[in-house]
Amino acid sequence: MxxxxxxGGGIAGTTAAERIRKLDPTGAITIIDLEQHxxxxxxxxxxxxxxxxxxxxxxxxxxxxxxxxxIELMSGVEVVSIDAKNxxxxxxxxxxxxxxxxxxxxxxxxxxLPEDLRGVSYLRTLDDADHLIKLIAELRTLPSxxxxxxxxxxxxxxxxxxxxxxxxxxxxxxxxxxxxxxSRVMSKSTQDILLSHAVARGMAVKxxxxxxxxxxxxxxxxxxxxxxxxxxxxxxxxxxxLEMKTKIFLDAGLEVQNGLLVNSYxxxxxxxxxxxxxxxxxxxxxxxxxxxxxxxxxxxMQARAVASTMxxxxxxxxxxxxxxxxxxxxxxxxVGDTSREHADEVIQHIEGDDHATELFxxxxxxxxxxxxxxxxxxxxxxxxxxxxxxx
Amino acid sequence: xxxxxxxxxxxCIGAASCVTIAPDTFELNNENKAEVLDHGQAPDGPQYERxxxxxxxxxxxxxxxxxxxxxxxxLIFDESGHQLYPEV
Numbered sequence: 001m002x003x004x005x006x007x008g009g010g011i012a013g014t015t016a017a018e019r020i021r022k023l024d025p026t027g028a029i030t031i032i033d034l035e036q037h038x039x040x041x042x043x044x045x046x047x048x049x050x051x052x053x054x055x056x057x058x059x060x061x062x063x064x065x066x067x068x069x070x071i072e073l074m075s076g077v078e079v080v081s082i083d084a085k086n087x088x089x090x091x092x093x094x095x096x097x098x099x100x101x102x103x104x105x106x107x108x109x110x111x112x113l114p115e116d117l118r119g120v121s122y123l124r125t126l127d128d129a130d131h132l133i134k135l136i137a138e139l140r141t142l143p144s145x146x147x148x149x150x151x152x153x154x155x156x157x158x159x160x161x162x163x164x165x166x167x168x169x170x171x172x173x174x175x176x177x178x179x180x181x182x183s184r185v186m187s188k189s190t191q192d193i194l195l196s197h198a199v200a201r202g203m204a205v206k207x208x209x210x211x212x213x214x215x216x217x218x219x220x221x222x223x224x225x226x227x228x229x230x231x232x233x234x235x236x237x238x239x240x241x242l243e244m245k246t247k248i249f250l251d252a253g254l255e256v257q258n259g260l261l262v263n264s265y266x267x268x269x270x271x272x273x274x275x276x277x278x279x280x281x282x283x284x285x286x287x288x289x290x291x292x293x294x295x296x297x298x299x300x301m302q303a304r305a306v307a308s309t310m311x312x313x314x315x316x317x318x319x320x321x322x323x324x325x326x327x328x329x330x331x332x333x334x335v336g337d338t339s340r341e342h343a344d345e346v347i348q349h350i351e352g353d354d355h356a357t358e359l360f361x362x363x364x365x366x367x368x369x370x371x372x373x374x375x376x377x378x379x380x381x382x383x384x385x386x387x388x389x390x391x
Numbered sequence: 392x393x394x395x396x397x398x399x400x401x402x403c404i405g406a407a408s409c410v411t412i413a414p415d416t417f418e419l420n421n422e423n424k425a426e427v428l429d430h431g432q433a434p435d436g437p438q439y440e441r442x443x444x445x446x447x448x449x450x451x452x453x454x455x456x457x458x459x460x461x462x463x464x465x466l467i468f469d470e471s472g473h474q475l476y477p478e479v
Contacts, residue, residue, distance in 0.1 A: 011461075018458075043406065043461035057463070062478060296461045297408045324405040324423060331423050333405065375405065375423040 002027040004310065005089065005097060007079050008105035009033030010042075012277030012299040014061065016103055017071050019307030027311075030072040032079055032091065034106075037126050038063060043296060045129040046160040049136070050167045058126070082252035084270045101310045104249070104260060104268075104275040105303070108242030108294065113152075113212065119220035121237050123157050132237075136168055139235050147171055149235040150223060152212060154181045157239025159327050162203060165237070166328055173231060174198065175209040175223070177240065181327070185338050187348055190356040190372055194327055197354070197373075201328045206231075242294065244279055257281055259292050264316050266306040274310055276302035285318055286385065287337040287367055295323035320385045322378070333375045336360070336368035336385045343367065349391070350374070357381075359391060366390050394450060394475070395468040396457075397440040400424045402464035409465060413456035416443070417465075425464070 004020055006013045009031045017029050037059075044058040066073045078092040088098040110124045121132045139147050147170055151161040154176045165172040176183075180191030199205060206225065213224035214236070222230045246256040255261040255269045259281035266274050266282060278294035280302070298321040308315035322335040340346055343360040350357040355373030359366055359381070365388050369381040377391070384391050396416060405423035409416070417425045420437055427441040445453065457465035457476045467476045 015459075041461045041463070043404065044463075047462070060458075060463070296406050297411060297459075300408050300459045301411060319411065322407055324407070326404065331405070333423065375419075376421045378405075378407075378419060378423065 002311075003098060003100045004029045004103070005099035005101070006031045006103045006105060007089070008107060008277070008279075009035065009039060009073060009075070010105060010107050010277065010299070011039065011060075011296060012107070012303045013103065013105035014039040015300050015303035016105065016276060016307045016310075018069065019304050020311055021069050021071060023307060023311040023313075028072075029070070030074065030097065031066075032074045032077050032089070032097070034076070034078050035125060035127075036076045038066070038073065038075070040126055042124070045123060045126065046164055049123075049129050049132050049164050079248065081248055082254075082273075084252050084254070084273060087272065100272060102273045103306060103310065104273065104279060105277040105299075106245065107278040108244050110157075110238075111240050111243050113214070113238055113240075115214045117214050117216050117220040118218055119216070119233075119235050120214070121161075121235065123160055123237065123239065124242075132164070135235050136164075136170070139170065140168065142234060146232070146234060148173070148232050149237065150175055150231060150233040151237045151239065152177075152209070153239035153241070154178065154183060155239060155241065156325055158237075159325050159332075161237035161239060162198060163326065163328060166201060166203075170235070172202075173204040173206060173233075175212065175225075175231075176205060176207045177210050179207050185334075185340060186370060186372075187346065187356075187358060189348065189351060190358060190370065193354060193356055193372055194330065194332070197327060197330050212236075242278065246279075257290075261290070264318075265309050265314055266302055266317055267309070274306050276306045282317065284337065285316060286320055286388075288363075289337070289342060291337060291339070293321045295321055297321050297323065320382050322382065324375075330354075330373050331371070331375050332373075333371045333378055334368070335370075335378060335381050336366075337362075338368040338370055350377075361390070364390075392445060392447075392450065393442050393470050394445050394453065395440065395442045395472075396427045396453060397466045397468070398425045398427060399464045399466070400439055402462045403460075404462055404464075406461050408459035408461070409456040412459055413452050415449075416453055417456060 039061045040058045079089045081090045110122045150173045181194045215222040260275045264283040277299040305315045305317040325332045345361045347359040349359045358370045360368035403424045415431045
């Protein structure tokens with residue numbers, strides 16, 4: 001009976017456990033998870049905060065599912081070290097858990113501000129969402145001229161905050177660290193489409209605010225901006241990216257760069273240790289380079305591939321991944337490898353007042369695409385990338 | 392056997408994991424929402440709900456596709472109207 005140990009009970013870890021169970025009905029499967037909750041959808045957190053779905057509806061597995069599948073879930077437990085030579089991990093409870101196959105799916109953790117006050121919100125976990133719901137309720141008890149929120153950052157989480165605050169009609173200022181949304185990925189003109197859309201819907205925007213000073217004693221009352229002015233703020237949503245906690249992996253002798261390094265089979269440099277999901281920097285056979293793809297679809301498909309490999313059928317991970325976001329009703333889709341830095345050329349394929357498509361080309365082939373406001377070419381772009389051609 | 396597959400367009404966010412797992416059953420439309428196909432075809436035009444004749448293997452793939460949806464926007468029912476996914 002093979003002992004499978006999975007560190008991380010998010011979508012990658014749980015999908016892998018489910019798939020391993022399917023392929024190996026008798027193996028022992030244990031998931032060790034830092035959070036206190038069974039699997040839920042991070043993608044639904046914003047809808048939950050907006051009150052559009054009940055809390056119970058964001059869970060993707062029923063409580064009994066784990067025992068029905070004969071999968072042990074250890075919640076609220078952290079792995080503090082990995083002994084790759086003797087094949088066991090040490091947990092925060094002081095237990096040594098042996099493994100024959102170890103899968104790491106720990107994901108990323110939110111980058112925090114150096115300071116903290118009540119009223120500062122992050123949006124990564126269900127606990128974060130519960131906290132944000134409380135903060136919004138408190139804010140709404142204030143006189144309406146004091147109901148002011150700010151958002152720090154210009155990426156995916158920033159959009160979630162924008163949609164949430166707009167839903168509650170909260171006066172909101174977006175503080176960009178650069179000159180627009182996804183400034184390292186999108187062209188200026190595409191960023192401007194998103195900016196105009198947000199501004200037309202009542203958002204105030206300030207640019208190149210890199211270091212915020214929080215003002216307030218216990219609760220946030222304002223933010224000191226780079227020009228010395230004070231922006232009254234009672235609620236601050238922070239979305240400045242993820243960082244990978246990799247110390248225990250380095251200590252174990254695993255190779256780490258921007259994430260945990262794996263090959264196209266999601267195997268690490270050490271035997272019997274595999275990784276999937278947001279934590280990995282993998283060799284993408286379609287893009288032809290090593291990259292990170294922290295999104296839902298990659299997490300699921302990597303988990304499925306790695307489960308096959310771990311149960312004896314070595315399977316290469318091959319996917320043109322994509323993800324969608326929405327800014328106040330405007331659709332945004334990223335497909336494939338959308339690194340400007342790694343592209344030979346980025347073609348502004350379509351450019352309208354309220355929609356744009358950018359194509360990322362390398363070595364004469366299409367490797368990625370971004371669509372804003374009009375996603376009709378999504379399948380075509382995905383197919384062209386898959387087939388190594390052009391649009 | 393016959394299954395009824397239904398997409399809730401209000402919940403669908405175009406994550407497209409269903410399309411990746413079961414391309415014969417799901418495709419994205421111009422609104423970036425998943426529509427239901429019958430073995431790659433759309434008889435009677437695009438639809439968010441369809442009853443389809445499937446094999447055991449196809450059923451398994453459809454359920455996997457539904458499970459992969461981050462917003463639980465895909466519902467699957469058997470012939471007697473019993474909801475197979477999400478499990479209730």
